Amino acid sequence: MDNLMNCPQCGKLFVKYLREQCDMCFREEEQDYDKVYRFLRKSENRKATIVEVSESTEVAESKIIYFIHQGRIRVKGYPNFTYPCDGCQAPINDGRLCEECKARIKSELSLEDLIRRKQEEALPSYHTDDN
Numbered sequence: 335m336d337n338l339m340n341c342p343q344c345g346k347l348f349v350k351y352l353r354e355q356c357d358m359c360f361r362e363e364e365q366d367y368d369k370v371y372r373f374l375r376k377s378e379n380r381k382a383t384i385v386e387v388s389e390s391t392e393v394a395e396s397k398i399i400y401f402i403h404q405g406r407i408r409v410k411g412y413p414n415f416t417y418p419c420d421g422c423q424a425p426i427n428d429g430r431l432c433e434e435c436k437a438r439i440k441s442e443l444s445l446e447d448l449i450r451r452k453q454e455e456a457l458p459s460y461h462t463d464d465n
């Protein structure tokens with residue numbers, strides 16, 4: 335059996351099939367997701383903060399953020415619901431990064447792009463036609 339691995343969440347050995355976690359953790363995660371999702375869907379909870387959501391659903395804040403990072407939960411439109419930016423910890427309300435980090439990463443990426451392009455131009459082509 336070459337598909338055995340330890341569940342990253344509980345350490346239990348399981349057969350890696352469709353998921354990177356064991357069935358028990360998967361089910362637990364789905365239940366957590368469901369709780370958060372249902373809670374946020376209620377219009378009276380539109381003004382909830384992440385702390386309030388976490389307390390009401392008994393789902394850890396880190397897990398709620400994990401669902402947001404996965405794109406399964408969106409809190410845009412929830413004015414008080416903020417969580418830390420992945421890059422600088424500033425409070426954000428959508429995606430993984432604040433606008434500043436997005437802009438920074440974008441410019442870094444295009445810089446990398448530029449460098450790579452320059453390098454490729456400088457290199458001889460990779461045709462291996464040595465006589």
Ligand SMILES: [Zn+2]
Nearest residue numbers: 341344356359
């Ligand atoms: Zn597990």
Ligand SMILES: [Zn+2]
Nearest residue numbers: 419422432435
């Ligand atoms: Zn940031």
